[in-house]
Amino acid sequence: MLIFDAHVDTLSRLLGSGRSLAENQGHVDLAKLRQRKKGAQFFAAFVDPRCYHGKALHSTMEMLDLFWRWMEEYPGDLAFAGSGQDILEVHSSGRVASLLAIEGGEALEGSLANLRMFYRLGVRLLTLTWNHRNDLAAGQGEGPGGGGLSRFGEAVVAEMNKLGMLVDVSHLNEQGFWDVLRISDAPIIASHSNARALCDHPRNLTDQQIAALAERGGVIGVNFYPHFLVKERQATIHDVIEQIEHLVKVGGVDCVALGSDFDGISGTPLGLEHCGKVPEVAEILKERGYTGSEVEKIMGGNLLRLCQTVLD
Numbered sequence: 001m002l003i004f005d006a007h008v009d010t011l012s013r014l015l016g017s018g019r020s021l022a023e024n025q026g027h028v029d030l031a032k033l034r035q036r037k038k039g040a041q042f043f044a045a046f047v048d049p050r051c052y053h054g055k056a057l058h059s060t061m062e063m064l065d066l067f068w069r070w071m072e073e074y075p076g077d078l079a080f081a082g083s084g085q086d087i088l089e090v091h092s093s094g095r096v097a098s099l100l101a102i103e104g105g106e107a108l109e110g111s112l113a114n115l116r117m118f119y120r121l122g123v124r125l126l127t128l129t130w131n132h133r134n135d136l137a138a139g140q141g142e143g144p145g146g147g148g149l150s151r152f153g154e155a156v157v158a159e160m161n162k163l164g165m166l167v168d169v170s171h172l173n174e175q176g177f178w179d180v181l182r183i184s185d186a187p188i189i190a191s192h193s194n195a196r197a198l199c200d201h202p203r204n205l206t207d208q209q210i211a212a213l214a215e216r217g218g219v220i221g222v223n224f225y226p227h228f229l230v231k232e233r234q235a236t237i238h239d240v241i242e243q244i245e246h247l248v249k250v251g252g253v254d255c256v257a258l259g260s261d262f263d264g265i266s267g268t269p270l271g272l273e274h275c276g277k278v279p280e281v282a283e284i285l286k287e288r289g290y291t292g293s294e295v296e297k298i299m300g301g302n303l304l305r306l307c308q309t310v311l312d
């Protein structure tokens with residue numbers, strides 16, 4: 001079975017700390033990825049708000065460089081994947097199919113040329129905003145009156161459709177979400193977002209958003225951050241299962257994926273302390289009566305299908 005996680009922040013975490021991918025105290029390292037049975041992984045270059053003014057492109061390039069240094073340093077464990085075909089090939093070679101994402105359109109510094117160069121450097125997914133407004137759109141932190149996609153944001157989505165990149169609506173405010181859904185030719189992704197019906201937080205999606213995204217062939221990666229799972233008590237792996245079951249109920253089994261947010265979150269649910277614990281999700285789903293093929297879809301098959309549709 002392919003386990004495919006749509007979002008971790010290991011690049012920014014390790015770039016900042018200088019610690020090793022081989023083994024570290026965080027949520028993702030090579031030892032824990034082996035425990036997960038490898039699979040596929042989107043590594044996000046998270047643009048820190050401290051870099052927004054004058055250093056967004058610079059810091060993004062440092063993270064892309066770190067990604068490519070990992071590929072050289074650990075050829076037995078990792079290999080770059082830029083397409084659905086690559087993911088299958090790397091997976092069957094027993095290594096982690098490693099995909100590149102950028103979290104925060106600030107990295108573009110207003111330039112479609114930078115977007116195209118990022119594609120050439122291997123980037124296959126862009127999260128349009130983080131929580132704030134940028135020149136593409138407004139993040140959820142701007143609230144409902146924050147406005148939708150800008151003209152530049154529309155041009156970015158159109159160029160991403162042309163290049164074959166995944167447009168990620170996690171962190172966008174609601175108006176931006178509907179704008180992207182209206183203008184994108186390709187199915188979209190919410191790489192690390194949950195259902196608001198189970199946990200009322202503006203980072204989470206309404207049932208209407210979930211249904212619309214699913215209807216267009218998109219995928220939602222369930223986020224493991226305790227504050228996006230449940231309020232007023234310690235979250236556990238069963239809250240992740242509840243999110244999965246809700247997404248299945250509202251959007252159907254084909255829209256559900258995993259987007260742990262590991263190394264970007266300050267706490268984890270009990271039972272999902274790091275990426276090596278993720279196979280347990282599949283075990284619980286089987287116990288709850290999901291068929292083998294449904295479990296495979298949720299754990300990675302749906303995200304693979306989206307990559308094959310959009311990237312190939």
Ligand SMILES: [Zn+2]
Nearest residue numbers: 103171192264
């Ligand atoms: Zn995020």
